[in-house]
Amino acid sequence: NAGVTQTPKFRILKIGQSMTLQCAQDMNHNYMYWYRQDPGMGLKLIYYSVGAGITDKGEVPNGYNVSRSTTEDFPLRLELAAPSQTSVYFCASSRQGLRNEQFFGPGTRLTVL
Amino acid sequence: AQTVTQSQPEMSVQEAETVTLSCTYDTSESDYYLFWYKQPPSRQMILVIRQEAYKQQNATENRFSVNFQKAAKSFSLKISDSQLGDAAMYFCAYRSPDTGTASKLTFGTGTRLQVTL
Numbered sequence: 001n002a003g004v005t006q007t008p009k010f011r012i013l014k015i016g017q018s019m020t021l022q023c024a025q026d027m028n029h030n031y032m033y034w035y036r037q038d039p040g041m042g043l044k045l046i047y048y049s050v051g052a053g054i055t056d057k058g059e060v061p062n063g064y065n066v067s068r069s070t071t072e073d074f075p076l077r078l079e080l081a082a083p084s085q086t087s088v089y090f091c092a093s094s095r096q097g098l099r100n101e102q103f104f105g106p107g108t109r110l111t112v113l
Numbered sequence: 114a115q116t117v118t119q120s121q122p123e124m125s126v127q128e129a130e131t132v133t134l135s136c137t138y139d140t141s142e143s144d145y146y147l148f149w150y151k152q153p154p155s156r157q158m159i160l161v162i163r164q165e166a167y168k169q170q171n172a173t174e175n176r177f178s179v180n181f182q183k184a185a186k187s188f189s190l191k192i193s194d195s196q197l198g199d200a201a202m203y204f205c206a207y208r209s210p211d212t213g214t215a216s217k218l219t220f221g222t223g224t225r226l227q228v229t230l
Contacts, residue, residue, distance in 0.1 A: 033217075042117070042204055042220030043158075058217065088156065099146055099165060102218060104158035 001026050004105035006091050012111045013081040021076040021108050023091030031094045032074040033102065034058075034066065036087040043090060049074055050096075081112045115140045117207050119221035126195045127229050133180075134190045134224045136205030144210050147181070147188045148218070152202040161203070164188065192226075200228045 007022045025032065030051050035043035035058075045058030049068040063085055065077040074093075078085060088109050092102040116139045126132035138147070149161040164172045164181050171179050176196075180189045192199055205221040 040122075040222070042206075042222050043218070044220070045217055048217065090158065092158075099163065101148070101160045101163065107156045 003027065004091055004093055004103050006089075006105035006108050008108060009106065010109045012113060013078075014113060015081060015083065017081050018077070018079050019081070019110075021078070021089055021091075021110075023074045023076065023105060024072050025074075025091075025093040025103070026072065027093060027103065028071060029093035029103075030071070030096050031102075032068065033092040033094075034064070034074070034076045035090045035092065036060065036085075037090060037107075038087050046076065046089075078110075083112050086110060086112045115142075115207050115209060115219045117205055117219050117221040119205055119224050121224045122222075123225045123227070125227040125229060126192070126199075128195055128197060130195055131191060131193045132195055132226065134192075134203050134205075134226065136188045136190070136221055138186050138188065138205070138207050138219075140186070140207065140209070142209060146208040147179075148206040148208065149177070149179070149188075149190045150204045150206060150220075151199075152204060152223070153198075153200070158204075162190065195228050197228050197230075200226055202226075 004025045033048045034046040037043045047066040049055045088107045090107045091105040094100045094102040118137045145166045147164045151159045162174045176193045178191045202223045204223045206218045
């Protein structure tokens with residue numbers, strides 16, 4: 001199993017550009033999440049999904065969109081990139097259930113200039 | 114809303130010694146899970162240990178153990194026999210009950226652990 005994979009690993013965007021961060025998992029997990037980690041801070045939840053076709057906002061959703069057309073994939077879309085979106089983005093997945101850990105991808109470092 | 118506080122931005126420990134990282138949280142719920150995640154320079158988030166709020170017995174995983182004080186809302190991580198590979202950022206995280214939507218993790222701001230020879 002590859003676990004949770006993310007592409008790209010690094011990206012530099014200009015203000016106003018758009019891009020999609022890709023996330024895929026091969027563990028057949030229902031739940032998937034997107035977090036951002038700003039320098040010196042913990043992770044904050046952007047969006048999450050409990051299954052294909054179902055998504056919901058987390059703590060910091062503004063400026064982002066998601067879709068979940070399959071169990072495996074959960075892309076994060078940035079429209080009109082802003083410097084405040086410079087961060088490291090982590091995708092995670094888990095089984096349903098309180099005790100089940102979230103498995104994280106390796107992260108994408110995004111810089112908006 | 115739940116909050117998680119890690120009051121130690123940085124800690125240092127000598128190899129083979131023991132170190133304790135602090136974490137407190139605020140919640141009105143009675144059933145929840147607490148986690149410690151390790152983030153080495155590679156950025157990969159790795160689960161270290163988990164604790165269910167209903168279990169009085171403190172969780173242990175090899176050299177890692179927790180001191181869970183539910184009434185005080187405290188969840189500290191003890192690392193025994195510290196190794197150079199333990200150097201990383203450590204995040205405490207709170208997970209609320211799964212009430213039909215995905216139960217979400219709330220993270221603290223992290224403690225950077227240095228391990229010296």
